[in-house]
Amino acid sequence: MGGETDLIISDDYVNDLISAGLTSQEAKVFLSLVQLGSVPVSKIAQQSNIDRSNVYRTLKKLEEKEIVRKELGKSTTYGSVPLPLAIEILINGKKREYNTVLENLKKLAKQLDYVKKIDKQQDFFKILPSGSQVFCRNWEKTLLHIKKSVDVIATEKREPKNNQVFEIYQNLLQDKVRVRWIFDRSFRNDNEFAMRIEQIAHLLKYPTLEIRFSFDSQKPYGAICDNQLAIICLDSEPPIKYSRTLWTNNEQILLNFKEHFNSSWENATTYEENQIVA
Numbered sequence: 001m002g003g004e005t006d007l008i009i010s011d012d013y014v015n016d017l018i019s020a021g022l023t024s025q026e027a028k029v030f031l032s033l034v035q036l037g038s039v040p041v042s043k044i045a046q047q048s049n050i051d052r053s054n055v056y057r058t059l060k061k062l063e064e065k066e067i068v069r070k071e072l073g074k075s076t077t078y079g080s081v082p083l084p085l086a087i088e089i090l091i092n093g094k095k096r097e098y099n100t101v102l103e104n105l106k107k108l109a110k111q112l113d114y115v116k117k118i119d120k121q122q123d124f125f126k127i128l129p130s131g132s133q134v135f136c137r138n139w140e141k142t143l144l145h146i147k148k149s150v151d152v153i154a155t156e157k158r159e160p161k162n163n164q165v166f167e168i169y170q171n172l173l174q175d176k177v178r179v180r181w182i183f184d185r186s187f188r189n190d191n192e193f194a195m196r197i198e199q200i201a202h203l204l205k206y207p208t209l210e211i212r213f214s215f216d217s218q219k220p221y222g223a224i225c226d227n228q229l230a231i232i233c234l235d236s237e238p239p240i241k242y243s244r245t246l247w248t249n250n251e252q253i254l255l256n257f258k259e260h261f262n263s264s265w266e267n268a269t270t271y272e273e274n275q276i277v278a
Helices: 002-006 011-019 025-036 041-048 054-063 082-122 135-145 163-174 190-205 249-268 271-277
Strands: 066-069 076-082 123-126 148-155 178-184 209-214 220-225 229-237 241-248
Touching: 011 025, 011 271, 025 041, 025 054, 025 066, 025 076, 025 082, 041 054, 054 066, 082 190, 123 135, 135 163, 135 241, 163 178, 163 190, 178 249, 209 249, 220 249, 229 249, 241 249
Parallel strands: 148 178, 178 209
Antiparallel strands: 066 076, 123 241, 148 220, 220 229, 229 241
16 A cells, blocks of 8 residues: 555656646646546545545546546546546647647737837837836936937936936946937026036036036927937926827937927037026
């Protein structure tokens, strides 16, 4: 009996059946039935060391998988189908599962390829709620991937102030990325401005950074990254509240915002001139 018990609870056999799609409990009950033949639940519970209530639930699942059959008579017993048939049923089940996973992966591959084409070849549009966490994450991620240039128009309030963003800007400048920054001061706040100047002062040593200031509204605010991506705040409530921000690589929108930036840049004052005005 000891050898029989060892066979029933053998980890190798249990693991093989788990690989074939059974749970650990289902594997133990099935192995018990393979060796014991048609037996009542009490015998299965004894041999598998599983509570009777759990054995009933497990037997029902094994019946659904068609590898265990209930036999009605003077007393209800359960038995396994012939082992070769059970193995064939389990293998076919795994094949169906594999084919389903394979089809899902193929669909996913097509979707990802489509997204890639949209990002790199076709017009890409994404609208995010301004100032939200998802916006901030996307903005930081975008900054991290800039290779050549970024042109930014921002108010004193709307440009992110956290140290992480300024560290990213510093890294860009260290990599000699060209950064042109316009601060719109049409909604002037001296305290905000003083804080801003203090934050950017240590960046002024980098030759690829240019900063200008404007006292006339330069809406829409936003940025152009590597001349490939436009990020534009969609203004809904003046003076400085935004509901959404548009992200796009649409060529015409890029061109329009680039013209807007260049015009704003020409009309803005330099950092030195602004120090006198301030």
